[in-house]
Amino acid sequence: MSDSAGKERTPSSAGLDAPPSELLATVMQEAVTEGATDVHVDTWGDVAMVRFRVDGMLHERHHLPAAQARRIINQVRVAAELDVEATIKPAEGQFRWSKGEVTRDIRATILPTAPRNEATHLRLLTTPQDWRDAEHLGLLADERQAIQNVLNETHGLALIAGPTGSGKTTTLYALTGLEDLVHRVAVSIEEPAEFNLPHVRQLEVNPKRGITMQEGLRLLLRVDPDVLIVGEIRDPHSASVAAQAALTGRQVLATIHGRDAAAAIHAMHYFAVPYYILGGALRMVIAQNLVRRLCRACAQPRAVSAAESRLFGQAGVNPPEKVFEARSCSSCNGYGYRGRTGVFEIALLDDEFGLWLADGQPQPEIRKRLGAMGIKSAATRALEKVAAGETSLREVARLFWSTLADVRVPLSLDGSAPAGG
Numbered sequence: 001m002s003d004s005a006g007k008e009r010t011p012s013s014a015g016l017d018a019p020p021s022e023l024l025a026t027v028m029q030e031a032v033t034e035g036a037t038d039v040h041v042d043t044w045g046d047v048a049m050v051r052f053r054v055d056g057m058l059h060e061r062h063h064l065p066a067a068q069a070r071r072i073i074n075q076v077r078v079a080a081e082l083d084v085e086a087t088i089k090p091a092e093g094q095f096r097w098s099k100g101e102v103t104r105d106i107r108a109t110i111l112p113t114a115p116r117n118e119a120t121h122l123r124l125l126t127t128p129q130d131w132r133d134a135e136h137l138g139l140l141a142d143e144r145q146a147i148q149n150v151l152n153e154t155h156g157l158a159l160i161a162g163p164t165g166s167g168k169t170t171t172l173y174a175l176t177g178l179e180d181l182v183h184r185v186a187v188s189i190e191e192p193a194e195f196n197l198p199h200v201r202q203l204e205v206n207p208k209r210g211i212t213m214q215e216g217l218r219l220l221l222r223v224d225p226d227v228l229i230v231g232e233i234r235d236p237h238s239a240s241v242a243a244q245a246a247l248t249g250r251q252v253l254a255t256i257h258g259r260d261a262a263a264a265i266h267a268m269h270y271f272a273v274p275y276y277i278l279g280g281a282l283r284m285v286i287a288q289n290l291v292r293r294l295c296r297a298c299a300q301p302r303a304v305s306a307a308e309s310r311l312f313g314q315a316g317v318n319p320p321e322k323v324f325e326a327r328s329c330s331s332c333n334g335y336g337y338r339g340r341t342g343v344f345e346i347a348l349l350d351d352e353f354g355l356w357l358a359d360g361q362p363q364p365e366i367r368k369r370l371g372a373m374g375i376k377s378a379a380t381r382a383l384e385k386v387a388a389g390e391t392s393l394r395e396v397a398r399l400f401w402s403t404l405a406d407v408r409v410p411l412s413l414d415g416s417a418p419a420g421g
């Protein structure tokens, strides 16, 4: 494998060398070994592609004849007990893959695509031990304790914010592990419920069965809940129910789309929740993203440029002498990174903040005030992880480009080590 400096490295795509009856098994084995969360198989005429999503990034893994890909898709149909004759219809199902000690549940979707191709998506569902332990999220011990204190209060709204794919739902589920749910009635509305949560009555949005988000929330509030979990706030109704429930003595946990805590608070207002209600209801906003962890076996150190040093300084992080770049080796399967870790902006909001917010505040003012309260942004947390050698500047720039651009420091992104030119 070439090791030229600079570019993002990915394992090279190759054909798939396996006996016909073991094509799916071989792909699954590779996906599990490489830590993929998703497998995509697409056919285009005579050719096909198998791609893996690993740590949020999509990589082509196999380039193969379409006939071989169709065989894989048919093996998915058999495994998920789908109708093998009905190849012109979209189909959804689930199956379990096991080998030795390892067992994974897979959600499969098969789509007939125009003109006469097929595509399938396999989602490798996370195993419970991956998410139940809040420590695995990347929270520091004092952060975890502070969050737990808020969750032990009897009422209030806690929002978990982030862009798509930032791990919000995982955090939402992990937070339930920090609560005493044996002595509280906990209910959730989700679409879909990804895992079974111990001690939580989980309701799935399913319009075919008459359970819309609105109807589900109405039902849940009638069963005497102490804790209400809303999978995602994405409309004015769920926003207003979540805020009102928090004001009337419930603990409410919900995720919402937003790049940081200020954006999440503003999103609630955008969903027509008045600021005086929000000011009274909000107790905590956790805004997060996931950064890929550098492979320890092959990461390469390099000196920090003056501009990069200034970037660290302006973000309030002690500039390190060296940062690390992703390379490529067999222990990371050529990806240069292994696994991801969360970076969190944790805004604990007191009554004083609530009263200030109740007057109505523009988003930049909210952001400014949170900064003045000493709350570190997720981008700053990510730069701390660069300084600690856990991730690369390139990875942080990929996720936080717009935030870092605010700092107005030219960030050297060619990533070339001084020795390599």
Ligand SMILES: [Zn+2]
Residues within 6 Å of the ligand: 295, 296, 297, 298, 299, 327, 328, 329, 330, 331, 332, 333, 334, 336, 337
């Ligand atoms: Zn490596």
